[in-house]
Amino acid sequence: MTDTIFFYIVHPLIAMVACMGYAIVCNAPRKEVPYCGMAAFICWLTYQLVTRNGGTAFMGTLLATCAATSFSRILSFQRRLPTIVYHLPGILPLVPGAAVYRCITSAMEGGAFDTTLNILTAFKLAGAIGIGSVIILVLPNKWFNIIPRLQRKDA
Amino acid sequence: MDNDTKLINLALDAGEIMIQNGAETFRVKDTMRRILGTTGRENIEATALVTLLLATLPREDQRPLSMMRAIHSRSVNFQKVCHVNDMSRAFVEGRITLDEAIYYLDQISHEKEYTLLTRVIFYGLIASCFSFLGSRSALDGFVAQIIGTLLGFLVHWTNKQKMPYFLPIFLHGCFVAFMACGLHPLFPGTHVDTLIIGGLMPLFPGVTFSKAMRDILEGSIISGYTKLVEAIVIAASLAGGVGVTLSYFI
Numbered sequence: 001m002t003d004t005i006f007f008y009i010v011h012p013l014i015a016m017v018a019c020m021g022y023a024i025v026c027n028a029p030r031k032e033v034p035y036c037g038m039a040a041f042i043c044w045l046t047y048q049l050v051t052r053n054g055g056t057a058f059m060g061t062l063l064a065t066c067a068a069t070s071f072s073r074i075l076s077f078q079r080r081l082p083t084i085v086y087h088l089p090g091i092l093p094l095v096p097g098a099a100v101y102r103c104i105t106s107a108m109e110g111g112a113f114d115t116t117l118n119i120l121t122a123f124k125l126a127g128a129i130g131i132g133s134v135i136i137l138v139l140p141n142k143w144f145n146i147i148p149r150l151q152r153k154d155a
Numbered sequence: 156m157d158n159d160t161k162l163i164n165l166a167l168d169a170g171e172i173m174i175q176n177g178a179e180t181f182r183v184k185d186t187m188r189r190i191l192g193t194t195g196r197e198n199i200e201a202t203a204l205v206t207l208l209l210a211t212l213p214r215e216d217q218r219p220l221s222m223m224r225a226i227h228s229r230s231v232n233f234q235k236v237c238h239v240n241d242m243s244r245a246f247v248e249g250r251i252t253l254d255e256a257i258y259y260l261d262q263i264s265h266e267k268e269y270t271l272l273t274r275v276i277f278y279g280l281i282a283s284c285f286s287f288l289g290s291r292s293a294l295d296g297f298v299a300q301i302i303g304t305l306l307g308f309l310v311h312w313t314n315k316q317k318m319p320y321f322l323p324i325f326l327h328g329c330f331v332a333f334m335a336c337g338l339h340p341l342f343p344g345t346h347v348d349t350l351i352i353g354g355l356m357p358l359f360p361g362v363t364f365s366k367a368m369r370d371i372l373e374g375s376i377i378s379g380y381t382k383l384v385e386a387i388v389i390a391a392s393l394a395g396g397v398g399v400t401l402s403y404f405i
Contacts, residue, residue, distance in 0.1 A: 011288060018284030018356075021277035025307075025357060026177070027232040027268050082182060082240055085233045088362050095361045097352040098289065100390065104398045105348075108405065129361070130368035137369055 328396020
């Protein structure tokens, strides 16, 4: 039970805070910062659900990117702002930092096989982010306009 | 200045602010076309590359008006992208006049960013959160907060210096690894790997990579390809910086 709460609530909440920080570093408008965090929450929750229920890291990254990108497109329609504002902070937790770090350490230790394997892993995960983003970004706008647009006060 | 020149300058200024602040190339192109399209003329052209904007506006009695704008700097500022987007939408819908649009664009280009202190604190927070996610250790989170905050100051300083493209990124990588290895003996319970990964997270070229993929699939092959190479250069520079520093400590 404790692990469930930790991985499915605490982890996504921490990812959410981190990505709200990233949105501020990228100078996102103040009112959009919580929405950027929500995109990251959904993204990391999806990743945890997939990887902790038998899914691979590639599948987790792919599905989490799809979830975050879909949410970003809905927000983009609702808030009348570019998708990129919500999308980039949303997918930040999926950036394969650990894989890149392992590439560096294995290259330093001189293990050619391990280095190649880690480089391929990093590219595979980065590719999953790219594929997941693009699959959702090329879908027609009307698919994400199902929920009627709410009034944005500052529009 | 006649209205056509004002309009083409407005389109180029809008495009310049957007591309300098991290908008995707296809969006810049689209915004410029929409602004020029308010004339209702045919054969309007607007092209955006990573470092160059081109716009052509046909005129009835004279030769077409064509202008080019070079892009010298690039950073990420979503607020400016959003405001230019709002301004162009209002102009295209006829809610503001050409002169008002020029005035708003001038205001947008001088908009203030978050203060340095806010930005560096949030750099620290990003590093702290990702370190904690990696190791589940609160001590790692605390030490990563220190590293991230100092990294924020370094990023701010390097942004103001004129250096070759890869050098600041290389220095950021060196700094994160140096601080992680330097603070590890002072805080024995910490993990060097999660400190470095957490510290590097805000610097990884996720933004560039994602925009590259989008541009390629939207048909802006040159821009997409250029950004893809840029992402690889950033990642390699960061890895180089970390690698060089780690090789000294290990």
